[in-house]
Amino acid sequence: MVRSAATWRSALFMAVHAPYGFACFVALVVGVAFSAATVIVWIGIPLLALMMVGWRLAAVLERRMIGLAFGVDVPSPYRALPPGRNPFRKLRVMGADPATWKDLLYLLLLLPLAMAELVAMVAAWGVTGTFLGLPLIAGVRGGVEVDFWFGSVWAADPLTALPGTVVGLFLLLGALYLTRSLAAAHALYARLLLGTSRAQAENRELRERTAHLQASRARGVDAVEFERRRIERDLHDGAQQRLLAVAMDIGRARAKLDDDPEGARALIEQAHAGTKEAITELRDLARGIYPAILTDRGLDPALSGLAARAPVPVEVAVDLPDRPPAAVESIAYFIVAEALANVAKYARATSASVRAFQDGPWIVVEIVDNGVGGAAASPGGGLAGLADRAATIDGIVIVDSPPGGPTIVRADLPCSW
Numbered sequence: 001m002v003r004s005a006a007t008w009r010s011a012l013f014m015a016v017h018a019p020y021g022f023a024c025f026v027a028l029v030v031g032v033a034f035s036a037a038t039v040i041v042w043i044g045i046p047l048l049a050l051m052m053v054g055w056r057l058a059a060v061l062e063r064r065m066i067g068l069a070f071g072v073d074v075p076s077p078y079r080a081l082p083p084g085r086n087p088f089r090k091l092r093v094m095g096a097d098p099a100t101w102k103d104l105l106y107l108l109l110l111l112p113l114a115m116a117e118l119v120a121m122v123a124a125w126g127v128t129g130t131f132l133g134l135p136l137i138a139g140v141r142g143g144v145e146v147d148f149w150f151g152s153v154w155a156a157d158p159l160t161a162l163p164g165t166v167v168g169l170f171l172l173l174g175a176l177y178l179t180r181s182l183a184a185a186h187a188l189y190a191r192l193l194l195g196t197s198r199a200q201a202e203n204r205e206l207r208e209r210t211a212h213l214q215a216s217r218a219r220g221v222d223a224v225e226f227e228r229r230r231i232e233r234d235l236h237d238g239a240q241q242r243l244l245a246v247a248m249d250i251g252r253a254r255a256k257l258d259d260d261p262e263g264a265r266a267l268i269e270q271a272h273a274g275t276k277e278a279i280t281e282l283r284d285l286a287r288g289i290y291p292a293i294l295t296d297r298g299l300d301p302a303l304s305g306l307a308a309r310a311p312v313p314v315e316v317a318v319d320l321p322d323r324p325p326a327a328v329e330s331i332a333y334f335i336v337a338e339a340l341a342n343v344a345k346y347a348r349a350t351s352a353s354v355r356a357f358q359d360g361p362w363i364v365v366e367i368v369d370n371g372v373g374g375a376a377a378s379p380g381g382g383l384a385g386l387a388d389r390a391a392t393i394d395g396i397v398i399v400d401s402p403p404g405g406p407t408i409v410r411a412d413l414p415c416s417w
Helices: 007-036 044-072 089-094 098-132 134-141 162-194 198-256 261-287 292-297 299-309 325-347 382-391
Strands: 144-148 149-154 314-319 352-357 362-370 397-402 405-416
Touching: 007 044, 007 162, 044 089, 044 162, 089 134, 089 261, 098 134, 098 162, 098 325, 098 352, 134 162, 198 261, 198 382, 292 299, 299 314, 299 352, 325 352, 325 362, 325 382, 325 405, 382 405
Parallel strands: 314 352
Antiparallel strands: 144 149, 352 362, 362 405, 397 405
16 A cells, blocks of 8 residues: 555545636635626626536536546536537536536535545644654654643653654554555545536446447448448349340341251350359349358358359368357358458458357458458448448447458457347
């Protein structure tokens, strides 16, 4: 405890806090009284508004000082101010906020609290310092007399004053405990008046959770809409055009069937090749929507299939005791597919690895390559799309790709949401 920086920060805070409490008390009493007295001539109304803003700023400063001194986080309890530049709307919200008036109560009680802490600290550390310095005092003054409740003790020289130093060591331990106890009590009092109540904390957490879910839903809708446009584009530009060409070839072959059998045969063979190409494109498109191997055999064979089609050697390691939900499997598959596609296009890598394992309630998928790095989840890019897809189930995608590599794409996907 003697070597703990928190103990000495707490002691310093309570030693110098009394002047701050005195300044806040005088400013509040004088300012509020003057503002209230001048309300009748309208000057007091803006003065009261300024005083309210001032004591809220003083409370914010107090939270910062408590955090620095005690290492205790006192969360801000204030209601969100309305957007815009209208000061009257903001002042109305501040005046209706209970946290504003709790700040005022805290600052008004700060002076007696700080004075009590200062008196306790001066008494404890003064007595401790006196006993620890008894040999020095006896040597300088040629003797020292210490009064106890049961009588007095005379020390004629530093040697006879050494027992007082032993007592001072025990008192030092008590002063340290007193300092930490006062710090804990002050932090508890500050959290009670300057922090959030349990109901406020729950409401804030609920609002943050709701905002997160709304953002996740919006990103999920955008990702689905992007996939729908991609599928329409692939059908229109790929399989649809090929099937149209097949229909035209068959029509031309039917017209030539009687007059030019060899030409008709060539057109039929061309239509047959076009049909096979269209089937291949439709198969690839269906695999891009949801691969059949993922449904039938699970994530391990599906990822192995992706690795086999990659242009660089890819090592796959899947360690999942049970099959995750279908949505998790699908998202994990497409994250790996997009990451390996980026490796092939941009990374200039010679090898890559894919790991999938379970970490508590999370499925973790990690793709690493030894390429040039510099990948970023820029808006509208493929990596950003992966983050949007994972956000639909409250998943997280992290891209770590310093210049020069390696690039690490990690996705944490929850098994329940």
